[in-house]
Amino acid sequence: MDASLIISNILNPPILFFFLGMTAVFVKSDLEIPAPVPKLLSLYLLLAIGFKGGVELIKSGITQEVLLTLLAAMLMACFVPIYTFFILKLRLDTYDAAAIAATYGSISAVTFITASAFLTQLGIPFDGYMVAALALMESPAIIVGLILVNLFTVDQGKPREIAWSEVLQEAFLNSSVFLLVGSLVIGVLTGERGWKVLEPFTQGLFYGVLTFFLLDMGLVAAQRIKDLQKTGFFLISFAILIPILNATIGLLIARFIAMSQGDALLFAVLCASASYIAVPAAMRMTVPEANPSLYVSTALAVTFPFNIIVGIPLYLYGINLLWR
Numbered sequence: 001m002d003a004s005l006i007i008s009n010i011l012n013p014p015i016l017f018f019f020l021g022m023t024a025v026f027v028k029s030d031l032e033i034p035a036p037v038p039k040l041l042s043l044y045l046l047l048a049i050g051f052k053g054g055v056e057l058i059k060s061g062i063t064q065e066v067l068l069t070l071l072a073a074m075l076m077a078c079f080v081p082i083y084t085f086f087i088l089k090l091r092l093d094t095y096d097a098a099a100i101a102a103t104y105g106s107i108s109a110v111t112f113i114t115a116s117a118f119l120t121q122l123g124i125p126f127d128g129y130m131v132a133a134l135a136l137m138e139s140p141a142i143i144v145g146l147i148l149v150n151l152f153t154v155d156q157g158k159p160r161e162i163a164w165s166e167v168l169q170e171a172f173l174n175s176s177v178f179l180l181v182g183s184l185v186i187g188v189l190t191g192e193r194g195w196k197v198l199e200p201f202t203q204g205l206f207y208g209v210l211t212f213f214l215l216d217m218g219l220v221a222a223q224r225i226k227d228l229q230k231t232g233f234f235l236i237s238f239a240i241l242i243p244i245l246n247a248t249i250g251l252l253i254a255r256f257i258a259m260s261q262g263d264a265l266l267f268a269v270l271c272a273s274a275s276y277i278a279v280p281a282a283m284r285m286t287v288p289e290a291n292p293s294l295y296v297s298t299a300l301a302v303t304f305p306f307n308i309i310v311g312i313p314l315y316l317y318g319i320n321l322l323w324r
Contacts, residue, residue, distance in 0.1 A: 005313035009118060014211040015308060021218020022305075033216040041213040042277075043179060045113055048202040048209075049131055050180040054187020055195045056128020066129045068257045069267065073133035076253070076271050077140040080246055081105030085148050087242075091234050092294075094152045099283040099290035100235075102145025103299050104242055106275035107137045109176060110217065113210060114308045115269040118316075119262050126262030128187075130270075135180045137270055142282045143168075149287055174278050214308075221305055227297035235294065239274075239302035247272035247315045255322050264323070268315040273307055274299035 009015060024031040060066065081101040088097035112134050119126050187194065195202075228236060250271030254264035276299040283290055 005316060006310060008121075009313050010309060012118065012121060014114065014117065014207065014214045017211050018214040018218040018221075018305070018308065021215045021220075022222040023218075025219055025222035031219065033212075033219065038213065038216045041209050041216070042110070043175070044205075044209050045213060046109060046176055046179045047183045048206050049109070049113055049116070050135075050183025051187040051198065051202050052195070053128040053131025053134075054184040054189075055191060056187075057132060057184070058188045058191050060127055060129060065257065065259070066127075066132075069129065069259065069263070070133055070136055072253050072257065073137050073267070073270065074140060076246070076250065077105055077107075077137040078144055079105075080271070081141045081144040081148070084238075084242060085145075088238070089152075094149060095287055095289040096291055096294050098145045098148045098152075099279075099287055100238075100295045100298065101148065102141045102283065103276070103279045103295045104246070104274045104303075105141025105144060106139075106279045107134060107270050108273035108275060108299070108304060108307070109134060109138075109180070110213065111269055111273040111304060111307050111312075112266060114214070115266055115312050117207065117210060118312050119265060124262045124265075126260065126266055130263055130266045131180070131184055133267065133270060135177060135184060138177050138180075138275065138278055141275070142279055145279070145283070146286055174281065176278055217300075217304070221301050224297045224301035227293040228301055235298050236302055239298040240306055243272035243274070243303050243307060243311060244314070247311065248318065251315065251318050251322060254319075261316075261319050261323055264319050265312070265316055268318070269307065269312060272303075272311055272315065274303045276300040276304065 010019075021031075023029075057066075081098075081104065084104050085097050085101035088100055092100070112130075116126065190197075247268040250268040251264060254267050259267060276296055280292060280296050280299075283295065284292060
């Protein structure tokens with residue numbers, strides 16, 4: 001693997017600010033981001049990426065490649081939590097295994113946005129419809145995770161009862177999914193005219209907001225590292241190896257349906273990432289027996305830093321081999 005890809009990624013300002021946030025925690029600095037600000041930044045990033053994706057989608061149109069990509073995205077979102085559940089069941093109970101499996105079946109929008117910035121820095125083009133794949137992959141894993149809990153546990157001798165109306169609302173109408181899909185639709189409806197109006201906001205501020213958000217993510221990730229003492233070597237290994245395996249499967253699918261290299265990287269990142277916002281919120285509500293320190297710390301303190309620092313360049317290297 002070309003080490004220059006990793007070095008180039010690490011020397012990207014947003015990544016360096018992620019390290020700065022982690023360093024602040026390690027040296028016990030009093031640096032902190034007030035609670036409402038990270039939420040605002042995440043909403044901005046979702047709005048910007050969704051709107052741009054909608055504009056690009058209307059340019060490219062709904063082609064066979066688009067449909068195949070969206071179908072592959074949904075299949076991976078359902079397949080990953082199923083096979084990872086049985087791996088996790090070797091060492092964990094049903095509740096923790098299902099919660100972690102759902103976490104890794106879903107996606108991290110910030111990892112996707114970081115990969116988009118990486119591609120832009122390298123001048124590698126990618127299509128806006130990948131944002132639709134991002135939106136489609138966030139929710140199915142929650143449903144699959146709860147089905148697995150329902151199948152493999154009993155409550156006082158009866159199948160576990162789940163309030164599916166609440167689950168579906170959390171899965172498909174949570175703030176991140178709703179804003180992302182809504183912004184995508186608005187981008188489709190307004191097209192190039194809308195892009196010219198909002199470009200100073202959605203494009204000009206984008207990298208600055210991403211940098212500030214990753215500073216906060218560095219603070220949070222470093223704070224979560226202490227929770228890894230509870231996970232043991234098994235889950236730490238899982239949090240690194242499973243993303244690599246999922247990305248490899250994603251790249252093979254991307255090669256089979258002839259995605260461009262930029263789209264293939266984004267698809268691999270979607271397959272490899274893990275949710276630390278939407279799925280944990282749903283699991284806390286519906287599977288309170290699961291230990292949040294397990295599924296949050298593995299996704300946020302291990303998989304997220306691994307993907308944005310090493311994973312993205314590693315997956316691009318795999319693309320260079322497969323597309324050669």
